[in-house]
Amino acid sequence: MLKNISNLGDAALYCDFGNEVNKEINSLVIRYFKTLKLKKIDGINNLTPSYNKLIISYDLKRTNYKNIKKIIENITIDQKENLSSNKIEIPVCCDKSLSLDIERLEKKLNLNRDKIFDNFFAKEYFCYMTGFIAGMPFLGDLDDKMRAKRLETPRVKVPKGSVGLTEQFANIYTFESPGGWNIIGNSPLEIFNSKKEKKPNLINPGDTVVFKKINIEQYKKYNE
Amino acid sequence: MSKNYFKIIRAGINTTFQDLGRENLYHIGIPFSGAMDNRNYLLSNKLVKNDLNSPVIEFAYQGPLLKYHGDRINIAITGDVNFRLKKNHKVFEGNCYETYLLENGDEIDLLSTNKSVYGYFAIGAQIDLELQWKSCSINTKAKIGSNDGKKILDGQKIQIKKISKDFSKKKLNYLNSKIEKIRVIKGTNYDYFSDKGKKIFFEKEFIVSKLSDRMGMRLEGPKIENIIDTNIKSEGLLKGIIQIPADGNPIIMLSDHGTIGGYPKIAVVISADYDKLVQLSPGSKVKFQEINLSDAETLFKLYEMETQNLISQI
Numbered sequence: 001m002l003k004n005i006s007n008l009g010d011a012a013l014y015c016d017f018g019n020e021v022n023k024e025i026n027s028l029v030i031r032y033f034k035t036l037k038l039k040k041i042d043g044i045n046n047l048t049p050s051y052n053k054l055i056i057s058y059d060l061k062r063t064n065y066k067n068i069k070k071i072i073e074n075i076t077i078d079q080k081e082n083l084s085s086n087k088i089e090i091p092v093c094c095d096k097s098l099s100l101d102i103e104r105l106e107k108k109l110n111l112n113r114d115k116i117f118d119n120f121f122a123k124e125y126f127c128y129m130t131g132f133i134a135g136m137p138f139l140g141d142l143d144d145k146m147r148a149k150r151l152e153t154p155r156v157k158v159p160k161g162s163v164g165l166t167e168q169f170a171n172i173y174t175f176e177s178p179g180g181w182n183i184i185g186n187s188p189l190e191i192f193n194s195k196k197e198k199k200p201n202l203i204n205p206g207d208t209v210v211f212k213k214i215n216i217e218q219y220k221k222y223n224e
Numbered sequence: 225m226s227k228n229y230f231k232i233i234r235a236g237i238n239t240t241f242q243d244l245g246r247e248n249l250y251h252i253g254i255p256f257s258g259a260m261d262n263r264n265y266l267l268s269n270k271l272v273k274n275d276l277n278s279p280v281i282e283f284a285y286q287g288p289l290l291k292y293h294g295d296r297i298n299i300a301i302t303g304d305v306n307f308r309l310k311k312n313h314k315v316f317e318g319n320c321y322e323t324y325l326l327e328n329g330d331e332i333d334l335l336s337t338n339k340s341v342y343g344y345f346a347i348g349a350q351i352d353l354e355l356q357w358k359s360c361s362i363n364t365k366a367k368i369g370s371n372d373g374k375k376i377l378d379g380q381k382i383q384i385k386k387i388s389k390d391f392s393k394k395k396l397n398y399l400n401s402k403i404e405k406i407r408v409i410k411g412t413n414y415d416y417f418s419d420k421g422k423k424i425f426f427e428k429e430f431i432v433s434k435l436s437d438r439m440g441m442r443l444e445g446p447k448i449e450n451i452i453d454t455n456i457k458s459e460g461l462l463k464g465i466i467q468i469p470a471d472g473n474p475i476i477m478l479s480d481h482g483t484i485g486g487y488p489k490i491a492v493v494i495s496a497d498y499d500k501l502v503q504l505s506p507g508s509k510v511k512f513q514e515i516n517l518s519d520a521e522t523l524f525k526l527y528e529m530e531t532q533n534l535i536s537q538i
Binding site for chain 2: 006007008009010011012014021030033037045046047048049050051052053054055057061064065081085129130131132133134136137138174175177194197200201204220
């Protein structure tokens with residue numbers, strides 16, 4: 001349920017769907033997002049769905065908080081509408097040259113690496129949101145025993161394609177960037193491509209993701 | 225290749241092509257980008273009679289040194305910039321908000337911005353640039369925009385597609401005023417901070433740090449104490465949002481910001497103050513002042529009217 005609407009500064013609406021992070025709440029956020037995106041409401045110039053919030057930015061030259069709030073309060077969201085999500089398989093190589101934090105994860109989780117990999121590859125993940133850097137998917141949920149805190153000192157450069165874990169989430173670094181997630185492996189697949197303007201993201205909110213383990217030979221040959 | 229081009233002899237510090245930026249891409253992780261100081265961007269285009277959303281060259285602190293080759297062309301510089309023109313071996317100081325006609329072989333040296341950060345160099349022509357999502361704006365972090373998403377580099381050329389044929393001299397009397405108080409609206413996590421922390425935020429002075437760029441502005445000063453949690457569940461960000469991470473020092477999101485973040489938001493800078501905010505150079509002292517939403521909306525209307533009024537004077 002959309003619990004509260006407030007203003008975030010003078011050019012955005014902050015729609016609060018609660019504090020919990022789960023698929024049900026996030027799916028509702030995504031429904032609102034998709035409905036508004038299709039409606040192309042005059043003055044709205046950006047939408048940012050996240051776990052349990054939706055931020056609606058608008059052009060203050062053309063509209064204001066009161067107008068947009070009224071529209072959102074009276075909008076009909078189809079509760080049953082299918083999210084039209086995809087299931088995507090992502091190859092990941094966990095060779096020790098790419099699994100940068102596996103030793104750290106073994107210590108943090110008190111599990112050996114085989115158990116960590118087995119658990120990681122056995123699950124199906126849900127994409128809650130994309131962003132921070134262009135195209136980065138936030139995927140959940142990891143099992144309780146797989147939840148580790150961020151690195152105490154973030155890396156200045158996380159290599160492109162790195163797959164990271166933090167708390168209940170996994171992500172993929174779509175290009176080289178600073179970051180503090182525990183890196184378990186690397187995917188040779190292009191997750192974000194700015195040249196494909198219509199569809200730059202491989203993974204979108206609401207999609208299902210499975211990871212497939214590949215060895216270092218397959219990884220090296222992947223883009224040949 | 226066109227016969228009309230600028231050769232970049234020295235690129236400057238952070239020189240990029242910018243326009244109004246790109247909309248409706250936050251959900252995939254792409255911010256607005258676009259010219260940091262919108263008013264000065266618009267004025268530069270108006271001076272040289274471009275469409276107001278045309279690409280211009282934005283630079284920070286030190287701009288480029290360019291040599292022009294080709295048919296005569298009109299240019300203008302806005303902001304608070306010291307620059308020189310070299311014509312037929314004669315060197316003279318130029319004035320901002322005034323057009324200059326360049327001829328084959330002329331040079332223009334954008335030496336420095338004066339107690340400000342960003343300056344704008346507009347060319348009365350169509351520049352040959354690739355657009356992404358209808359915008360040339362370069363976001364160097366995501367490698368998006370014209371010039372392969374990279375800063376303009378030493379030695380490269382800027383190709384001119386079509387020169388505007390109206391060369392009439394234009395001049396505007398305008399002085400960039402400085403901002404001392406940044407006006408803000410309370411953020412969604414305002415109550416995460418102690419009474420003392422809130423008091424510090426609104427009463428004490430902060431200093432703009434050197435660690436500031438198109439993504440964000442870091443401030444230094446007394447620490448702002450968090451009494452609830454130094455992290456929130458990650459959610460959307462906007463330009464102007466002031467986050468306080470665990471170290472207690474404010475970070476203000478600017479035009480190339482990350483689209484999602486997990487630090488508490490103490491306040492948001494009002495739209496009317498954004499152009500002046502981005503021009504605060506490292507070492508500048510600032511204070512925050514709280515205002516309400518309806519005042520912020522009125523102030524933006526006034527600011528926008530003033531901008532339109534300046535545009536119509538050209």
